[in-house]
Amino acid sequence: MASDSLSSLPITRLKGVGPAAAERLAKLGLHNLEDLLFHLPFRYEDRTRITPIGGLRPETGVVIEGQVMAADVIFGRRRSLLCKVADGTGMVTLRFYHFSAAQKNNLERGRTIRVYGEPRPGSAGLEFYHPEYQLDYADSGLPPLEKALTPVYPTTDGVSQKTLRNLTGQALHYLQAHPPQELIPAQLLDQSGLPSLTQALSKLHNPNPDDPVNLLLEGKHPAVKRLVMEEMVAHQLGMLQKRAGQKAFHAPRLSGQTLFEKLQASLPFALTGAQQRVIGELMGDMAKPHPMLRLVQGDVGSGKTLVAAAAALAAIESGYQVALMAPTELLAEQHRDNFRHWLAPLGIEVHWLAGSLGIKARRETNAALADGSARIVVGTHALFQEAVQFHRLGLTIIDEQHRFGVQQRLSLREKGRFDTANGSQVPHQLTLT
Structure with a gap:
């Protein structure tokens, strides 16, 4: 954004917005002009023509x-x-x-x-x-009909549609003077036949009477597609930035494959091509000195848990601990039972840590994690409690990660973080969904 960008202009800059009105608008997440312009209508009314x-x-x-x-x-x-x-x-x-x-x-x-x-x-x-x-009034009659479709916005107590339309109209004047920075190259927009961000926002707040409302509401209008592309590009850039930030950290090289080969030989079925491909990609990532940040997505029954077991065994064989966290005890118990079935024949005990665990058993598990004798633990939110300390945590596996907050996921990673001569080292991370 250029200087005096829309995000730097508080909503109190608009006529009619004092402290009380600003407080009501804040309930809608509207703090500045950029917030207001991205507060989009959810439907439109046609007040541009008279019906007999x-x-x-x-x-x-x-x-x-x-x-x-x-x-x-x-x-x-x-x-x-x-x-x-x-x-x-x-x-x-x-x-x-x-x-x-x-x-x-x-x-x-x-x-x-x-x-x-x-x-x-x-x-x-x-x-x-x-x-x-x-x-009508004797001196003026009725006002002219609206020239554009009338937007209807999400609102809250104390904020009327009339107020939102008035404030958005004022903000659109600022939009022309302070156009937002384009993330998408003009050449790509031309190839896609999409408008600029300024044109898209103006259209969505002030569509013409002949604009097909169904396309606007169904997300098929070029103005809506432009914002979708903006959001996708911003999300992708954010992920790339996050990934670049990950490169600043070090991670242990996890390259053990013998244990999983033994597990694979004992299975009554052969791995699918997709499982073999994903496991190969995980092994390649975990062998690098930078933290892996992988998401494995698949339907129920597609074999994600077995893929996670392959990653866990690589970490265990390399001398590191593994923590698998699920959002509910029922889901965590399913993972625990699967891992115990597969890992017990390999001489690996799968430890358990959840809110329902008794005090004595919890203390024993915490002690085993701290001294390193517990090589893998499966549990719930209890895993990132302050009392839980790991000896050498090399891999975290998180199932249904959207059910955990960002801070919760980070707090589990931080339990495996320690400083080395080359900088901070953190565990690899695998998420399942």
Whole structure:
């Protein structure tokens, strides 16, 4: 971003936003003009054209314009104000359950009224229930129709649609003066037929009447695709930056393969081609002096756990410990049972650490992890508790990583971190999903 970027301009820069309004807007995550412009509509209303009353269809948002024929308070099961409006093609009823005497008096017979809402079947035919409306005035008449589709934004208590539209309109003026930096090269945008980021944001907040609303809402409009591409590029750049940061750390070289070869020979089935390929990639990564950060994705029953076992055995054979963490005890128990079935014949004990573990058993497991006699442990959130210390943690395996917070995942990695003459060393990380 250039100087005075949208993210550096607080939302209080806009007219009508004082401390109280800023506090309400903060509940929506809107702190600066960039936040506001990326607070996108979730639907649109067409207030650009007038629909004849005779052509109304139920539950379709429309603008009608006609003359007030009558406005009367009706007493029934519930008191209501009924206003009859006609335009020469038909007549429709406006119904208000909450109204004032001044409102009734303003709805004088013969006045021109413009109404926006969704008509629904009622006792008197099609009715608008508590619609938005405007009345003409002798000196000015009705204001012009909207020139663009009207956006409808996610909102919260104390922040109306009118307020969000007004503030977004102001922010769009700043957008022209402070266009955001383009992450995507112009040549790629031209090849893709996509607009600039500034054009995309302007379009989404102010679409033309002839813009296909269904494409906007379904994510198929070029303006929406442009933001999707922006998000994907930003995510990819963030991942590359994170990966580059990982290179600043050292990791143990884990290259043992004999144990897994023994396990593989005992299996009553052959590994699939995909399993062999993924295991080969993991072995190549863990043999390097920089921390592996791999995600293995696969359906239930695709063999991800066996892939994780191959990585674990490489670490164990290289003299390091392994920690496998799952978000629930049920899932952790499944991993524990699988690993015990596979590793027990190899003379490797799989330790267990979870919230339900008794105090004595927990102390014994913690002691075994600290002195290195526990070579692999399976557990839940209990693994990153302060009392848990590892002797030489070389690999962490995290299942369903999205169920853990970033700090939780980092805290497990930090348990295997120690300083060397060449800098900090951290464990390799494998995540399953």
